Amino acid sequence: MILIGRNLSPFVRRTAAALNLLGLRYTQRPFSTVDNATEIRSFNPLGRVPALVMEDGEVLVDSAAILDALDDLAGPDRALVPRGGAARRAVLRANALATGATEKVVAAYYESRRPEALRWADNLAKQIGQAQAGFAALDQLAESGGWLCGEAPTLADLTAVARLDFADVVLPDLAAERFPALSALRDRANALEAIGSTRWQA
Secondary structure (H helix, E strand, C coil): CEEECCCCCHHHHHHHHHHHHCCCCCEEECCCCCCCHHHHHCCCCCCCCCEEECCCCCEEECHHHHHHHHHHHHCCCCCCCCCCHHHHHHHHHHHHHHHHHHHHHHHHHHHHCCCHHHCCHHHHHHHHHHHHHHHHHHHHHHHHCCECCECCCCHHHHHHHHHHHHHHHHCHHHHCCCCHHHHHHHHHHHCCHHHHCCCCCC
16 A cells, blocks of 8 residues: 655544554655645545555545545454444544644644734634644543543544644644643653654654
């Protein structure tokens, strides 16, 4: 399999970490949406990452669809999202909080990059507040000192870790020292080779 995209994107990164945790072999083409737009569109006409080229040549796009396919390949005993019941709902809820927080981080980042005269301060504050609220909810889940939803890392953990690291890169003041339990979980996760090896290095 071939993973398209670089790990600065938290969507690419959680996919790479999932491939590692599931023991699925792949190579990576660390294309940037800025510098390699033409190459990326040859895999995804939307020009977005990640894309995953399967062994038979099929190309999957969007990290949610890719991760669902990876769970299917790994089988129910190793899947990163439980197959059903309360355990599945818990992982999906935590994953949705982490994904929503990321969407707000991205929106705040782009708003912050506008020329100051064109910047919408109220919108920037709203986006930052929503992102922080999502991280605060995850921080509460992490207070147990274990993983977010059980005794082993799930998709929720991969998403949360990738998102918090991403926020620290693009908007370092957004999360700085505000979420100690979530930060501790991030550190435990990054200590695992499968996850830490995917951390973005500028």
